[in-house]
Amino acid sequence: MQTTGKVYAPVKVSDLSYSFKAVETHSDIAFEALRTILPPKKFFFPQEETIVMCDGDQISEVVEVPTPFVVFGVHPCDLAGLLALDKIFLSAPLDSHYQRRRRAAVIVGLSCLPDKHCFCRSMGTDTPNKGYDLFLTDLGEEFYVQIKSQAGLEVIQACSTFVQSVNNDDNDSYKDFWSERDKLFERTFDSSKLPNLMDMGWNDPVWDQLAERCLSCGNCTPVCPTCYCFDMVDVAMFNTQKMEAKRDRVWDSCQFSGFAAVAGGENFRPGPIDRLKFWYRHKLHGFDDAIEIPSxxxxxxCTVSCPAGIDDLPGVVLTLLQKTNMKDAVQ
Ligand code: SF4
Ligand code: SF4
Structure with a gap:
């Protein structure tokens, strides 16, 4: 079995927030964490990474060989987020930087209980279908473990003293957990209506109301498990003997005013309303066409991280559903 390397898991970093960090023992892990500040995409698509180095007249791609690592405590919505990023980065043209990190990782999923901001049930991402090596359902005194891959099986075999076969009572407890959890979602809607809704609601006044308050701060995008826009930044290093430079890939945000600016002074999305509508459409409709899953x-x-308190995505959806003739989609 290959070594599993470092383990990253949710750690409490303030009274209200959690972050995926390296842990040494189980007591470092915040098992109660619901949503971390940044999703686990940061392990595969880092906020900043050097792609190309220039050393004199030698230009070379930076090929990092990641050591094996474990990401523990990934909830079902974040598993779905990683699968969406896989569709982006592992389709042609394949991103080898992302692929190497994905191959080096063991993903251990963990069940959770939704709060008032969760609407994964409406988006069909509330249960663990795939995208993990192991998935743990918290049954109180014990975890019910699902094994999805050879890597997951090897981890379980390595800690066999803590594991026992499930019996019928365990299976019943597992089913009870997920059916009780299902009842905890406060706001639900039929996501199959979203593409039509975005088309029909394109000129609705709700967008003006949101845009009046949007600060174009871009907070809603780095925190999103499926946002993947980046910029390339060339950095020249100070060296009088030879030319040294690097090309970095850094996260970008479609909510920044200059994101859609092009040479000649044109900006295709100059105002907050243009950028907000673009982002909402991408989240609720755009991916359906390109990769056949909602993004x-x-x-x-995005709701909890918006400083203007406007990024209530299910709230916008419900408002639009009520205003159109699609009220039946509110469940
Ligand atoms: S749009 Fe908002 S709610 Fe949806 S995945 Fe992104 S951050 Fe989460
Ligand atoms: S919607 Fe909120 S988080 Fe996103 S750019 Fe506007 S103010 Fe910032």
């Missing part, structure tokens, strides 16, 4: 996984991070 919103209902994690609620």
């Amino acid at each position: 919103c996984v209902g994690c609620g991070r």
